[in-house]
Amino acid sequence: MANFFRITLRLFKYGLLLTLITTIFLGVLYILHLDKMVQIRFDGKRWALPARVYARPLELYVGRTLTANRLQDELIRLDYKTTPELKKEGTYSYSQPEQRLLIKTRAFKFWDNNEPTRLLDVQFDDTKIVILKDATTREDLPLVRLDAALIASIYPNDQEDRIIILKKQLPKLFIQTLLAVEDQEFYNHYGVNLSAIVRALWVNIRARRWVQGGSTLTQQLAKNFYLTNKRTLIRKINELIMAIALERRYSKDSILETYANEIYLGQDGGRAIHGFGLASRFFFNKEVQALNLPQIALLVGILKGPSRYNPRRHPKRALKRRNLVLDILVEQNVINAIQAKTAKATPLGITKSKVSLQTSYPAFIELVQRQLQRDYQATDLQSEGLRIFTTLDPIIQAYAEARIQKRLPLLESPKHKDKLEAAAVIASSEHGEILALVGSRHSKFAGFNRALNAVRPIGSLIKPIVYLEALNRSKYTLTTYLQDTPVSIPGSEAGKFWQPQNYNHRSHGAVHLYLALAKSYNLATVNLGIELGLVSIVKRLRRFGINRPIAKVGPLLLGSLSLSPLEVAQIYQGIASGGFLAPLRAVRKVLGPSGTLLNNYALEVNQVADPKAVWLLTWALQQVIETGTARNLIKQLPDDLKVAGKTGTTNEYRDSWFAGFTGDKVAVVWVGRDDNMPTGLTGSKGAMLVWGDIIGACDNRTIDTPVPIDIVLQWVNSIGQKVRSNCSGAKHIPFRVGTTPKYFGSCRRKRRR
Numbered sequence: 001m002a003n004f005f006r007i008t009l010r011l012f013k014y015g016l017l018l019t020l021i022t023t024i025f026l027g028v029l030y031i032l033h034l035d036k037m038v039q040i041r042f043d044g045k046r047w048a049l050p051a052r053v054y055a056r057p058l059e060l061y062v063g064r065t066l067t068a069n070r071l072q073d074e075l076i077r078l079d080y081k082t083t084p085e086l087k088k089e090g091t092y093s094y095s096q097p098e099q100r101l102l103i104k105t106r107a108f109k110f111w112d113n114n115e116p117t118r119l120l121d122v123q124f125d126d127t128k129i130v131i132l133k134d135a136t137t138r139e140d141l142p143l144v145r146l147d148a149a150l151i152a153s154i155y156p157n158d159q160e161d162r163i164i165i166l167k168k169q170l171p172k173l174f175i176q177t178l179l180a181v182e183d184q185e186f187y188n189h190y191g192v193n194l195s196a197i198v199r200a201l202w203v204n205i206r207a208r209r210w211v212q213g214g215s216t217l218t219q220q221l222a223k224n225f226y227l228t229n230k231r232t233l234i235r236k237i238n239e240l241i242m243a244i245a246l247e248r249r250y251s252k253d254s255i256l257e258t259y260a261n262e263i264y265l266g267q268d269g270g271r272a273i274h275g276f277g278l279a280s281r282f283f284f285n286k287e288v289q290a291l292n293l294p295q296i297a298l299l300v301g302i303l304k305g306p307s308r309y310n311p312r313r314h315p316k317r318a319l320k321r322r323n324l325v326l327d328i329l330v331e332q333n334v335i336n337a338i339q340a341k342t343a344k345a346t347p348l349g350i351t352k353s354k355v356s357l358q359t360s361y362p363a364f365i366e367l368v369q370r371q372l373q374r375d376y377q378a379t380d381l382q383s384e385g386l387r388i389f390t391t392l393d394p395i396i397q398a399y400a401e402a403r404i405q406k407r408l409p410l411l412e413s414p415k416h417k418d419k420l421e422a423a424a425v426i427a428s429s430e431h432g433e434i435l436a437l438v439g440s441r442h443s444k445f446a447g448f449n450r451a452l453n454a455v456r457p458i459g460s461l462i463k464p465i466v467y468l469e470a471l472n473r474s475k476y477t478l479t480t481y482l483q484d485t486p487v488s489i490p491g492s493e494a495g496k497f498w499q500p501q502n503y504n505h506r507s508h509g510a511v512h513l514y515l516a517l518a519k520s521y522n523l524a525t526v527n528l529g530i531e532l533g534l535v536s537i538v539k540r541l542r543r544f545g546i547n548r549p550i551a552k553v554g555p556l557l558l559g560s561l562s563l564s565p566l567e568v569a570q571i572y573q574g575i576a577s578g579g580f581l582a583p584l585r586a587v588r589k590v591l592g593p594s595g596t597l598l599n600n601y602a603l604e605v606n607q608v609a610d611p612k613a614v615w616l617l618t619w620a621l622q623q624v625i626e627t628g629t630a631r632n633l634i635k636q637l638p639d640d641l642k643v644a645g646k647t648g649t650t651n652e653y654r655d656s657w658f659a660g661f662t663g664d665k666v667a668v669v670w671v672g673r674d675d676n677m678p679t680g681l682t683g684s685k686g687a688m689l690v691w692g693d694i695i696g697a698c699d700n701r702t703i704d705t706p707v708p709i710d711i712v713l714q715w716v717n718s719i720g721q722k723v724r725s726n727c728s729g730a731k732h733i734p735f736r737v738g739t740t741p742k743y744f745g746s747c748r749r750k751r752r753r
Contacts, residue, residue, distance in 0.1 A: 049164065049385030049593060050155045053368060054148035055392040056433075056588070057110070060122060061143045062132050065699050068099045068124045070395065075103065077394050078149055079285055079351070089117050089290065099124040102135055108147035111389065111589045111597050115145050149394055152365045154381045155271065163277035164385070164593065165288055167257035170276070173293065173334075175256070177300045180332040181325055183217035186256070190247045192216060192240055218246050221259045265299070266306045273306075283311060285351045293335065294343040297325040311350045319348060362446035363439030364392055367566075367586045370452070375590075375599055385593030390586050391433035396698055400424050400436045401443045403693035408441050411671065411679075411686055419673050422690060423450035425569040425584075426667045426698075431603050432573055432582030435665065437566075448674070451565045456655045456672060458568055459559035459648035460520050460683065462541075464575060464617055466529045466557060467517050469540050471613040473532075477739045478514040478616060479720040484524035485509065489554040498554045500526050503649075503682075512720060514620040514733070518628030520647065522558055529557035543608040545570040545581055559648060568659055569668040575617060576644075576661035578705070579609035612708050612736060618644050619734055621660070622703065629684050630658070636692030642703040643695070647683030654678055656686030663701030667691055707734065714740045721745025 058074050060066075075092055080103070083091045092103040103120040120141070123131035132141045155161060179186050215223070219240065246255055261275040266282065273282050276299060280288040284295055291299070301321040302309045311318035326340040335343075368390055372381065380386070404422045412420050426436040439449035448454075470476040485507050488497045502508075502522045516524035529537060534552040541550060541561075550561060566584065574581040582605050590599040621644035624630050629647045637643065645660020656671040656679060671686040672679055679686065707713065715730045717723045720741055723730045727747035 050153040050161055051381045051384070051386040051388055052150060053152040053154065053365060053388045053390060055151045055390060055394050057108075057145040057148040057389075059143060059145050060120070060129060060132055060141075062129055062140075064129045065127060065701070066124070066129055067127065067699075068094065068096075068101060068122075070699065071101060071122065071124075073395055073398075074146065075101075077398075078147060086119060090285070099126075103146075105144070106147045108145070109595055110145065110148075111591055111595075111600075115147070118144065120144060148389060151361050151390070151392060151394070152368075154365075154369070161268075161271050161273060161278055162261055162275040163281060164261055165257075165275065165277035167253050167260070169289055170257075170260060171289060171291070171296070174276070174288065174291065174296050174300075176334045177296050177325065177329060178260075179217070180334055181300050181328055182220070182303065184332070186217050187252055189216060189218075190244060192219065192244060217259055218255055221246065221255060221262060263303060264306055265302055266310060283350050292346075293339065294322060294326070294346040295349060297329070297343065298322040298348060301325040311348050315348055315350075322348070360444055361392065361397065361437075363443065363449045363451055364390070364397070364434070364437045364586065366439075366446075366449050367434065367437060367452060371585060371587055371601075372590070386598070387591040387593070387595075388587060389589040389591070391428075391435060391588055392437075392586070393435040396426055397436040397438075399697040400426060400438050400694045403697060404438055404441055404443070404690055407690045407693050408671070411681060411689070413680065419675075419677075420671060420679060421450060421454075421674055422672075422687075423454055423565045423670045424667065424690070424694065425451050425565050426665055426694065427569055427573055427584055429573055429576035429661050429664060429666045430582070432570075432577075432584045433588075434584055434586045437586075450670065453564060454670065454672075455562045455564050456670065457560055457562050457650040459650040459655060459657055460522075461568055461571075461646055461648035461657050461659050462557070462559040462561060463517060463520065463525050464621060464646055465540050465544065465571065466525055466532065466537060467513065467620065468575070468609060468613060468617045469532050469536055470513065470528055471616045472610050474736070474739070476513060477735055478512065478620060478733050479716060479735075479741070480513045481510040481720075482513055482516050482521075482524040483509070483527050484511050484516060484521045485527070487523060487526050487530070489526075489530070491554075500554075500558060514623055517620045518623040518626075520624075520629045526554065526557050530554070540609075541571075543581070544574045545583065559650065565668045565670045568657070568670075569666060572659045572661060572668060573666045574608050575614060575621075576666040577605075578611045578618075579607060579614040580605050580611075581608045612711055615705065615708050615711060616734055616736075618703065618705070621645060625660075630660075630688055632684060633688055633692050636689070636696045638696070640702060641700055643700075644703060645688075645691070647688055649682040652678045653680050653682065656681040656688075657683050658687040658691040660691060660695075661703075662695060663703045663705075665695070665698065665700060667695060669694070710737045711735070712737055712740060716741055717745045717747070719745060723747045 072094060080090050080092050082093060084093050086093060086102055086104045089104055089106045092101055094101050101122045103122065105118050105120060107117045108115045119135040121131065121133040121135040122129060132144065133139060134141055153161060261277065264272060264274055265279040266273040268282065273279055276288050279299055280286050280291055283299070284291065298311060298318060301324065302318070304321065308314065309318045309321045323344050326335070326343050329335045330337055330340045368388065369381065372388070404424065408420045408422055420441070422438065422441050424436065424438040425434065427434050437451050439451045440447060484502070486499065488499050491498050500522050503520070507523055508521060511521060511524055534556060537556065538550050538552055546563065546567060550556065553560070570584050573584060582603060585601055587601045589597060589601065592598050622642060624646055625633055625643055630645055633645070641662065643660055643662050645658060648657030648659070649655070654672060654676055657669070659668045661667070669687040669691045671681060671690060711734050713732050713734050715723050715725045715727065716733050717727060718729050722741045722744045724747055
């Protein structure tokens with residue numbers, strides 16, 4: 001029996017020893033596993049960084065067409081504040097009698113240089129900048145770029161957002177405040193502060209609830225970086241092990257820097273605000289380096305409970321917490337009592353506006369993402385921290401959105417309220433840069449983007465292509481007679497014919513080519529197109545950037561071809577630029593997170609038509625405005641602004657179009673219904689009015705292209721014969737050299753008034 005007990009005891013000891021050894025072995029393996037986890041995450045890519053999307057920066061220079069009011073609009077959109085003191089970046093003052101703005105600009109990092117903060121002196125006459133100086137040195141400045149407005153962020157799937165900052169970018173006072181409140185012994189412990197843990201444990205036992213934590217800053221980082229917020233013993237043990245592993249492998253400064261970028265500081269809808277860099281922007285619209293004492297105290301105070309101390313939702317609670325932090329700073333001799341008293345008297349200073357998760361420009365951002373797809377995967381845009389500089393002009397975009405919202409209700413019948421939809425594309429005619437893009441009358445909401453995706457018949461907008469093909473041939477001039485007479489073309493089905501009609505169901509006989517375009521005569525256009533050949537019309541469309549299938553059928557000549565507003569804008573850009581097609585683009589530059597230029601989306605230009613033929617076509621399109629289907633547009637525009645354009649209406653008034661251009665902008669507007677039901681609107685009764693509202697609000701250059709060499713202007717009478725300028729009804733019409741009328745006609749002199 002005694003022998004049995006001895007054997008049993010010996011087995012128990014061996015079992016206990018084996019269990020202990022196994023436990024230690026497994027514990028070491030687990031610690032090594034956690035250590036490897038720490039190393040992999042810390043040494044690898046720590047965060048998925050959203051892409052930042054910026055509007056075009058406003059460039060200021062002497063002679064630029066710009067008014068003081070328009071510049072103030074831009075400053076307001078950039079969240080500049082008006083103040084007479086001008087001590088802080090992002091402030092300005094305006095003196096109305098002198099038309100003078102003093103602006104304290106923000107520093108901004110562009111793709112080619114860093115724009116410093118300056119005190120600008122900008123003075124205007126009624127239409128342009130006349131003085132641009134550095135108000136401090138009184139030095140003339142050739143060019144200044146204001147900071148580019150952040151218009152969107154493309155977020156990672158977890159919706160975390162942050163702006164990465166380096167430890168050296170954190171002000172000394174910020175670090176002192178953070179350590180005084182969160183971890184006074186940070187530079188003395190090895191990841192775990194045992195005395196703080198014991199002290200917190202005793203406080204919690206006495207209170208019989210969790211009221212105090214003893215976590216070091218390193219432990220907080222381990223919890224946020226690797227673990228969940230669940231309060232369990234296992235999680236706490238993991239946190240301790242990982243904190244020690246972090247301290248063993250990495251420097252204090254590296255840990256502090258990572259903490260400053262990782263820590264959670266609030267919520268903006270579905271977006272999680274992480275790190276002091278973004279929190280500084282989110283709450284104060286400032287770089288972290290520019291924060292003052294009370295602002296630093298507030299950000300550090302929020303750490304204790306980002307939801308509970310949210311200064312926008314709970315300002316009184318946040319103020320109390322901030323002031324408590326200031327008291328701690330006095331106790332720790334970081335600041336003195338006078339500094340604390342002054343800081344406590346300071347309001348929270350939270351900005352009313354905030355960078356939102358949802359962009360205000362969903363249609364434009366969809367175009368940006370579409371154009372970046374050829375160079376970047378979706379995950380790159382969501383996680384690589386790219387900085388994307390676009391072509392968007394926020395002021396023109398605002399004009400377009402506001403005018404659409406105001407005009408559409410006026411176009412609708414009472415029976416069909418809120419049925420009309422609209423889309424608009426505005427681009428620079430020379431460079432093909434998209435300045436504004438509206439995909440819906442409710443432009444702030446993401447949804448069906450009609451500017452890109454509403455593919456509708458374009459109606460008479462195709463006619464300029466037909467007439468350009470004619471003017472490209474020596475046989476045709478602007479006064480060539482076209483037959484506006486009935487025509488019958490065999491259809492696709494045997495025995496059936498296509499017999500188009502004019503809008504008023506009348507034919508006009510022989511008419512001048514320019515007049516047929518100005519009046520948008522269907523029969524004259526079809527007869528001309530048949531003579532030119534459908535194949536040549538399709539080839540011309542291809543040259544102007546249209547890549548989708550095109551049916552070579554008679555109705556093509558009257559716009560049976562369905563295109564999106566963006567595609568139409570591409571055609572008219574080629575015309576507006578004098579026959580030099582620049583692919584429409586929404587992106588200028590893409591930078592990496594460190595500011596390295598990754599992609600430069602430079603201007604590409606291809607000559608797609610004879611510039612002289614395009615010049616003649618442009619003259620004819622100006623006649624559309626002066627005497628043709630768009631003559632009422634003149635009432636909406638300044639007297640000195642010359643524009644060219646074309647109305648478009650499709651069968652049963654389902655689509656109302658207007659496409660046109662000034663000396664520097666091309667714009668296309670579509671108005672219709674999503675259910676494809678008739679609107680009752682022609683191009684001149686619908687889309688043209690919206691177009692006029694938008695362009696009339698913008699600063700524009702007039703069409704003032706010099707007469708090309710080999711083009712001459714000749715006075716002609718109503719039947720196309722040469723006459724003198726003082727003849728009644730005479731019109732000054734351009735011709736290629738050698739194609740002017742051969743014979744002089746009769747002249748009835750104008751009556752003297």
